[in-house]
Amino acid sequence: MKTFKWAVITSLLLALVSIVPGHSSAKFQFSDISPSKEYYEQVHYIAELKIVNEADKFNPGDKLKRAHVAKMLVLASNNQNFSAPDMHFKDLKSGTEQYDFASKAVALGFLQKQPDGSFKPNEYIKREEMGYALSKAFKLSEEISVEKPLMLRDMKSHEYAKEINGLYYAGVTQGDAGNFLPNDYLTRSQFALFVARALNDTYKLPVKLPEQTSRTYFAKVVTGGDVLNVRHLPAVTGNVIHKLNDGEIVEVIGQSGDWLVVLVDGKNGYIHGKYTKEVTVDTPSDGDVAIDTPEEEPEVDEPVIEEPEVTEPEEEVDNTPSLSGLVGKVTASSLNIRKTPSTSAAIIGKLSAGQKVEVLSLNGYWAKIKTSSGTGYIHKNYLKLTNQTGNPLKGRIIVIDAGHGGKDPGASSNKLTESTVTLNVAKRVEAKLKKAGAQVLMSRSNNTYLTLEQRTDFAKKNFAETFVSIHVNAAGSTAAKGTEVYYDSSTNPNASESKQLANKIHNSILKGANMVDRGVRDQRFYVIRNNNVAAVLVELGFITNSDDFKKLSSDQYAEIYAEAIYQGLVQYYSAN
Incomplete structure (x- = not known):
């Protein structure tokens, strides 16, 4: 510094x-x-x-x-x-x-x-x-x-x-x-x-940025017939960049005082929260792109925006090393098998939820599998990959996301910041995962600032298979204490897998660090709802509680938290 x-x-x-x-x-x-x-x-x-x-x-x-x-x-x-x-x-x-x-x-x-x-x-x-x-x-x-x-x-x-x-x-x-x-x-x-x-x-005082790490949700404009201005600043003096009609629904990604940060046409703007009402909106998953038919359930196919480029789609091109003893369990209700690794390739079969296949090789988002008639390709996002021999974490691509950082220190107490605690724990998790042979990726390895979007983009760019975001809680009451772990079922297509991972990590932390149990919760936090793999957000404890603070500020407990997260991942990948 x-x-x-x-x-x-x-x-x-x-x-x-x-x-x-x-x-x-x-x-x-x-x-x-x-x-x-x-x-x-x-x-x-x-x-x-x-x-x-x-x-x-x-x-x-x-x-x-x-x-x-x-x-x-x-x-x-x-x-x-x-x-x-x-x-x-x-x-x-x-x-x-x-x-x-x-x-x-x-x-x-x-x-x-x-x-x-x-x-x-x-x-x-x-x-x-x-x-x-x-x-x-x-x-x-x-x-x-x-x-x-x-x-x-x-x-x-x-x-x-x-x-x-x-x-x-x-x-x-x-x-x-x-x-x-x-x-x-x-x-x-x-x-x-x-x-x-x-x-x-x-x-220096900790800088309180507009709330950007809270859950995201949808809000309905309620003005009694009038239009609602979307401004570039959280004030009536801000320039009007858009107008919303009464009854329109927008996604809320943060808050600044009485003003809500909303996404309009892909850009951020501010509306006054007084004229909104939270609503529930059913949103299709990113991977649900196949056409529904009356005779069969919706299929899950490979997202087009994440499609690996193949110069000759009718010919198999796979220079990746073969794998031994890797099995994939289908996590989608219906998953297409393609002839070649391309969304435009012919569909040669389908897999159902829970079905297991032998994985021959991996290339980006594509998994080459063994079929009854030879080989085919399926999208890796909808497979839970498990090793049949050796360490269950070997070869798994796991993103560890240390919350906050840089100009966003997060919650703080007695000069201890959330960003410091999360990075300390994250680095210890990283070391344990690497020792186990995992391909561990850190969203940040130092005190740098990343937007929420950069964190999820990082996971997708690196073909992540699981995503663990580490945070520290805070409350107005010093009595609030304990650990809670979140997953998202609103848009994440791997909600069931996320919940399983959340339970494994949560129980491991409770046992290892002797924390108060605040439960596993379904919530729309940005980094887990905008992921398409098993993704969880871990709140280790409350920095505002004296008992939790002692643990959060201790290197001994940083090691205990890290071991608990590591063991939770081991247990998740060990389960069939």
Whole structure:
């Protein structure tokens, strides 16, 4: 992690070496700030950097003046040697310290000269002007977009909206109950917190992104006959990008306050939740593309979008090594057998749910199987592949998805983030699976950000056979605790297999980690409902519960969780 955004002058480096987050080792202490104050460490941190003067008192509750902001931001951004052009302020004398820092702050664009030619160094500064100055000093301005909507409601029509938006997504401020309070005055302690967060990642606040990991569902527009605007931002000031008629149904993939994130024509937009009602919609599975006939059940065939390219569809081309002792059990009600690995190839037979076949080789999504009349090809997604000898996981393509990451830390408590816990456990699962001979694929192996779509696309691109997403729970009540595992039956064509896998992993975690049983649940989480193989989402425990937190923050239990997930996969692949 890069700790500093700007180089700090050489004379300060030695002073920084002894600073340990959570335990300030400043050589002095302001007499009017006790260690119990939330800003204690940050104030002494910026004092160590000489951004504020070491003195007997800091006066944390005093209102901040424009002269203070000018000096502190010039120093914090390492611009003390910046050569500012000569300026005339009618209330500042050239050659003074206040003039020097004021002229630099104005020339750098942090603060503005007053219309009457004054600087007003002793005027108290409001949060709006401070926010603008801080954003400019640390280059934190952030355009308001669907990906980074304005989360502070009272800034939606403000001239500094994008600057304050930048502070929010940089972890500098979360405002007060969803508002920034631009016209309030700022105290010295508040500004110290902001500057420390801008300088050092240790002090940053976790960024709360619009909800994108919750279940997805369908909502019906209920307006009493009026049209409903779809906007590009979660606010009435957002541009209208589409209109929905009363009674129309849309898919909801997230939420930002009272606004719902919906998919319209393949793009994200926002509608106000007040004018919607959740509904149940039957959606055909991605693989159900064969034509129904009155005489037979719907067939499951290979999805066209995932069809391997074959230059000569009438001729078998298979250079993959043959397999020994691999059996596939059909998981669809009816599965076509093709002459060659192509959706346009002739159908030479059909298989029924539960039927087992000998698998001769695998090539991408295609499984070459032995039939009574020779060989044929079927789509691998609708087979549960089991080894008849050796480790049941050998050769299986398993995606381990560590939830959250990067700019999305997930739930947090006592400086422990969900993204850290999930990656720790995921890497341990990876090691165990590799040792067993599985082809294990990690959606992320470091602290990077991935969208939900990127995670499911990754699984499909790599011909995954199972998908396990690892998460940590959180709740408003500290009493909530325990493990729960989810599968999806709304659109995932392998819902039955997903449920079996969920039960195996769930029971293994309960036994291994002695967790409270919160059950196996059917829910429309994005990464499992948009998968077409056995896919589960594991909630290890509640980071907001003291008992679960002790386990989630422990490497010993990270190993126990990983072993439990591994054993759950072993049990799933061992079952016929």
